[in-house]
Amino acid sequence: QVQLVESGGGSVQAGGSLRLSCAASGYTYSISSMAWFRQASGKEREGVATIYPGGSSTRYADSAKGRFTISQDAAKNILSLQMNSLRPEDTAIYFCAADYGYRALVPRYYKYWGQGTQVTVSS
Numbered sequence: 001q002v003q004l005v006e007s008g009g010g011s012v013q014a015g016g017s018l019r020l021s022c023a024a025s026g027y028t029y030s031i032s033s034m035a036w037f038r039q040a041s042g043k044e045r046e047g048v049a050t051i052y053p054g055g056s057s058t059r060y061a062d063s064a065k066g067r068f069t070i071s072q073d074a075a076k077n078i079l080s081l082q083m084n085s086l087r088p089e090d091t092a093i094y095f096c097a098a099d100y101g102y103r104a105l106v107p108r109y110y111k112y113w114g115q116g117t118q119v120t121v122s123s
Helices: none
Strands: 002-007 010-013 018-026 033-039 046-051 058-060 068-073 078-083 092-099 117-122
Touching: 002 092, 018 033, 018 092, 018 117, 033 068, 033 078, 046 068, 046 078, 058 068
Parallel strands: 010 117
Antiparallel strands: 002 018, 018 078, 033 046, 033 092, 046 058, 068 078, 092 117
16 A cells, blocks of 8 residues: 655745645555646546656656656655646646556556645636
């Protein structure tokens, strides 16, 4: 089992920045993929960014490219998402996810999920 706990959400004005963190614990040494997803009110959950072991490779949704950066502190089992130039359409609950396989940025491929952290961007 893997436990994931997100933190760092909040409210910010458009153009501002936030940094999300996800602390992983439990059976983490075989984790191969970690990712951030988000779900806006009334919408389906969508991928934001994913990172593979040791930060060797990252993938971003088009909406996140150039503005968001995913990173991982493997020694501390912490996943981060630096979000810059935030827009009102970035408003959503952001979830951290993990899985033992090499997973594409698709929600149904991930087994472990955090409880989510709210990000609100005002115009």
